[in-house]
Amino acid sequence: MKTRNKFVIGGAVILAVLIALSVQGLQEMTVFFYTPQEVLASPGKFEDKTIRIGALVQKGSVEWNAQAIQLSFKITEDGKKFIPVFYAGVKPDLFREGQGVVVEGKMKGQRFEANQLLVKHSEEYTVETEHKKNKEDYYKSIQAQ
Amino acid sequence: MKKIIFLLEWTSIIGLLACALWVFLKLPIEASQGFPQKIMYLHVPSVITTYLAFFVVFVFSIAYLWKRELMFDQIAKASAEVGLVFCALVLITGAIWGQTTWGTYWVWDARLTTTLLLFLIFMGYFLLRMSVNDRDKEARLASVLGIIGFLDIPIIHKSVEWWRTLHQPSTLFKVDSGEAKPSMPSELLYPLLATIFVMLAFYLFLLLLRFQTEKRIDTLNQLLAETQD
Amino acid sequence: MLIGIEYVVVAYVIWLFTFVCYIFMTKRRLKITNRAVAALEEKFTESSTHSMTEKNK
Structure with missing residues (x-):
């Protein structure tokens, strides 16, 4: 009986x-991140609240200060509306321009101050065989002629 | 039976070693993730095996409730235990992979949370079994929980489509305009498929071994009950 | 070139170690149970033959 009670308690x-x-989990997991559009549409709702935003890193917007360990870039989902992000931390290995990211932090005015930067990776896997592929495409185009 | 188990054991172990050699010696480095992508050859086959193991629990739980055959419950229990081990390894290898690519071991997104839920449900499954003394009652209650627990798997699988998650959508089961199109070049895909196949054979070995043990334990308990009479 | 190799090694070692332990434990459990079953069965047949000879007397 005693061991049984233990299991009941367990x-x-x-x-x-x-x-x-x-x-x-349910609260967090159904909306793991917001999109820049949602955040920009109702700034009052998100001001000074810890949130996550998921979007793509705009090409050409990344500024990395290795001495101060500061990273700033712009994120967007449609290439039209941007949110500038400031992150004081190490740049992740897989952080690249055009990459999907999820940043966690707070909106401070127009700027998003992130305390965590997560790199999303796509479900697409590739091998560096551009050379091989180009060659194949070339032969295919010859055969097609 | 013993022969089959022995054969399955050694073919699957040799097969797993061969797959590992293939992955580490022959495969090109994946372009965006680099070397850590090799964790995929552990993580994804473990996921598929977990799915299958709990599917077996589901089927034999229904069979037990229907036919009340002790053997069905023994199979369900054996598969649940093996599945639980694989599920734990899915969580662990996933966390390690997550740390290298996402930059975090864990987040509470839909995919990860529902997978943890699956693990906890089947932990509860064994606690439930241990807390009931009557063999038939134990089997009936466990069958019900096993059936409910399995229903989490379709949710896990679809979570990346239904909700916004950090975890990427499925590579292997990707469908493009009605056609199955894994988004992976064949040189990375074939070893993955091979590893899945071999790991399922390895699962079958573990299942049979564990089932054998379960049968003997029940025989022992019956003998013990008879001696006490 | 092999950035992140430590993660890969840790993942594979954990996986391998888990199953080495799991198979070892399951096989040991089977062995112990088999032995116990055999011992009990022997006891049964002994006691039954014993009672039979008693009756015959």
């Missing part, structure tokens, strides 16, 4: 954790 603890997780 089960109850796990159940409690499960419920707590799902409540916390």
